[in-house]
Structure formats: C-alpha cells, structure tokens
Amino acid sequence: MSDAARAGRLRAALVGLRFGSLRLRLVAVFAAVALTAAVSASGIAYWLNRDAVLTRAQNAALDDFRASMSRNVGSLPVDPPCDELQQAANRMAAGTQGYEVLLISTDADGNQCAATSDRDLFTLDEVPEALQKAVAKVRPLTAENRAGYHLYWQRTTVGGRPFLVGGAKMIGNGPTGYMYKSLDAERSDLSSLAWSLGIATALALIGAALLAQAAAGTVLRPVQRLGDAARRLGEGRLDTRLRVSGTDELAELSRTFNSTAEALQRRVEELSTREAASRRFVADMSHELRTPLTAITAVTEVLEDEADALDPMIAPAVRLVVTETRRLGDLVENLMEVTRFDAGTAKLRLxxxxxxxxxxxxxxxxxxxxxxxxxxxxxxxxxxxxxxxxxxxxxxxxxxxxxxxxxxxxxxxxxxxxxxxxxxxxxxxxxxxxxxxxxxxxxxxxxxxxxxxxxxxxxxxxxxxxxxxxxxxxxxxxxxxxxxxxxxxxxxxxxxxxxxxxxxxxxxxxxxx
Structure with a gap:
C-alpha cells in the first residue's frame, strides 16, 4: 500500500471518529437504546424477583410461626409458668425456618414473663412499637372478622441487616408471641441476582455497540465511497463513477451521482472544446494580424519621420495613425502572450x-x-x-x-x-x-x-x-x-x-x- 493510500485511510478513520460524525452518532443511539432497554428489563426483573423471593420467605416463615404458635402455645394454660413458656419458645425456635421467638405472658401470680429463644439477639426492644400496638389491638367480631386478634408482620433493618418481625396474640387472652427472622440469605440471593443483571446489561451494551458499529459500517460505507468519489470529481477526475448494487435509497443516490458526473463530464468537455477553439481562434487571428501589421508599422514609421514635412492639416491624422498602430501592435503581442499562458506553452529561460x-x-x-x-x-x-x-x-x-x-x-x-x-x-x-x-x-x-x-x-x-x-x-x-x-x-x-x-x-x- 502506498503512503498516499495509508494517509487517506488514516484521514478517513479520523474523520469517522470525529465527535459529531454520523458513525459516532449511530453507535451512541444504539448504545443509548440498548442501555435503556437493558436497564429497564433488568430493573423490572430485579423487582419482580425481589418481591417473589421476599414474599416466599416471608409467607413460609409466617405460616410456620402461626402453626407453631397453635401447636406449642395453644396447649399451655391461660397463665403459664415462665419455665413452660421458655420451653415453648425454644421448641418453636428449633423449627426449620430458623427464626427466633419471644413469648410474653403473665403467670398465676400476675407477674409478667418474657421468654426468648436468644436474649442476645431478640428482645422486645427489636419489635417496632407500631407492630406491638397492632398485635395487642382487639378487633371487633363481625361476619367478615371471626377472630379478635390477627397475625401482623413488618420488615425492618437492624445494624444494616434485614429482618422479618411478626407477632400474634393467642385467642382467649393467651400469650403474645413474636418471631424474628434474618433475611441475610435472601439479600445475598438478591445481590447475586443484581450482579448477574448488571453483567447482562453490560454485555447487552457491548453487543449493541458492536451491532451499531456493524450497522454503521454497512450504512456509511456507500456514503464514504460517495464522498471519495465526489472528492475525486472535485479534483478534476471527471470519469469517476460509483459501482451501483441494490435498489435501496443509497443505490438510487449512487445512480444520481453517476448521471450527474456524466452530465458534468459532457458539459466540461463541451466547454473545453469551445475554450480550445477560442484560444486557437485568438492565436490564429493574432498570428495572421502580425504580417499585415508589420507592413503597416513600417509605413507608419516612414510617415512619422515625414510628419513634420506634411501639410499641417494632415500631420495630426498621421500621428493618430502611428499611435493607434503601435497600440494595435501591443495588443496583438499581448494577445499572443495570453494565448501561450492559456495553452501552457509559456516557458522560462532562466x-x-x-x-x-x-x-x-x-x-x-x-x-x-x-x-x-x-x-x-x-x-x-x-x-x-x-x-x-x-x-x-x-x-x-x-x-x-x-x-x-x-x-x-x-x-x-x-x-x-x-x-x-x-x-x-x-x-x-x-x-x-x-x-x-x-x-x-x-x-x-x-x-x-x-x-x-x-x-x-x-x-x-x-x-x-x-x-x-x-x-x-x-x-x-x-x-x-x-x-x-x-x-x-x-x-x-x-x-x-x-x-x-x-x-x-x-x-x-x-x-x-
């Protein structure tokens, strides 16, 4: 490859990478659309999966807690001793869901007893006040509401860690029970899902950029060929033509360029022919004028020498003829000089x-x-x-x-x-x-x-x-x-x-x- 061809390709590459070029705009548009679509899809997928994961974990824990309350606390007396309440809390916490349990009641002597499966992790302080009030509130019995107490839950964050807190009161003024379940596993699963979606979004963006580059090359390659052809045409290479293939708009543009270039070539050839004929006419005319002009000049020089001896009425006319003959000679010489410049035959003798x-x-x-x-x-x-x-x-x-x-x-x-x-x-x-x-x-x-x-x-x-x-x-x-x-x-x-x-x-x- 010649140096000129390499320089042309480098110049074309720099033009293609210039900010604001059509190629860059196509890549940017493709990337923006792909990024918007990928982020939207990833966001929707993340929130749907997040809701599904948390709802599944939450329902499983609450259903198990409700069943465990009925099984372990429902069999206790109305005012159970603290040791039996503690045993019930331990049995409930030993279930498969892995939550901690807090049971609150009063014994036969009227003393409040709070039994927790892990005093270091779960006490009444970890239960939001709003949840405590909701659990303790008695609901009026109606045709739609057949129980005075219900199971309530709330998701909360303690020390940067997510937890599910649920609570219910046994019917018949029985003990109040609370559960406390860590959602670290679910958060870890959701973090992995977020990373996966982020990687998928990045890959989609890269793919969109590559696709945009390929599409831009397919679209812009004919445009670049058209630009190169127009540049060659502007440099005077009037026989420049484009190879036409297809029936799309770019092919039609190439056909239009070829027809325009052909018409321009015919017009330029016609004008060149006329210009060459004009130069030949001026050159021939100047050359043909030199011979009679030489004779006229010789006669006028003789007349100029004899002007003083001529009739005073004739002398001014003679001088005018001499002056105009010299002007005509200068004009002929100038025309011949211009003709040599136009024909490119003027040479330097240094x-x-x-x-x-x-x-x-x-x-x-x-x-x-x-x-x-x-x-x-x-x-x-x-x-x-x-x-x-x-x-x-x-x-x-x-x-x-x-x-x-x-x-x-x-x-x-x-x-x-x-x-x-x-x-x-x-x-x-x-x-x-x-x-x-x-x-x-x-x-x-x-x-x-x-x-x-x-x-x-x-x-x-x-x-x-x-x-x-x-x-x-x-x-x-x-x-x-x-x-x-x-x-x-x-x-x-x-x-x-x-x-x-x-x-x-x-x-x-x-x-x-």
Missing amino acids: DEVDVADMVTACIDARAWLDAVELDAPRGILVRLDPRRLDVILANLIGNALKHGGSPVRVTVRTERPADGPGELVVEVADNGPGIPEDVLPHVFDRFYKADASRARSEGSGLGLSIARENALIHGGTITAANRPEGGAVFTLRLPMPPDESADPESESEEGDR
Missing part, C-alpha cells in the same frame, strides 16, 4: 541577473528616469527569466505612472523568514488617489478598467493580468493594496533558493535614485 541592473534598464529603456525613484541595492543576484521580469516591471511601473501620482517609487529588497525560503520583494508605489475598494479584487482581471475612478487608460486591460501570469510562472505572486498615507502599492514576490541571495548592506548606498 539566467542569473542583478535585480538592480534589471530595474534600472527597464526604467531607462522607457525614459522613466525622471518620474521614478529607485531604491534597489546592488548585489541581489536572482536566477529568473530576464524578459519576463522586464514585462512585469514595465507593466507595474507603467500602470503606476498612468493611473497614480508622480513620483513613482520602486523598492527592491529580500526577505528570508526563519521557517521558509527567501523571497525577492519588489514594491511599486505611487502617490495617486489609490484604488477603490470595490476595484481591488479585479485589478488583475483581463480587460478590466476602472474608468470611473481613474483617468481613462489607453491600454488594453491586459497588462496587469500578464504581469501576474509572469509572476505565477516563476512561482511568485503579485498583490495590490492601498497605502495608509495615500496611493496604491503593487508588491511582487518571487521565491529565492537559499544560495541565490547576497548581503547587499555594503553596497546599499550605491543604489540608483
């Missing part, structure tokens, strides 16, 4: 030059020395295409002289950031009114002229566009801005390899002015 000498030669060749201030230290040697740099400088300086105010200042320097390669920086600033904010984004557009805000230009509107194309082919940029103190400034930046800049400090005083 040579090492001193930038200060290049700027000076550009200004001198066009007789701009009196209108331009130059701050360019000698010794800045850069490897570039001299002809294209001259085109850039001529367009920038000429634009500043036409539209800005004199003097135009050209500044040359180098910049070397700590974390990147060095740059050659050329600034062309004028003292004019500046560039309107709505015009700034369009100054490098072809054939764009801001006639309403600046003096009318006699150019073709291609100069700045060609300057930018020449900068781009060098790997540089040109930007336009307004200076705070007034006027516009164009900044050319061209990259410089590490060994192509020199320290110009020693020669900075020799820069041409």
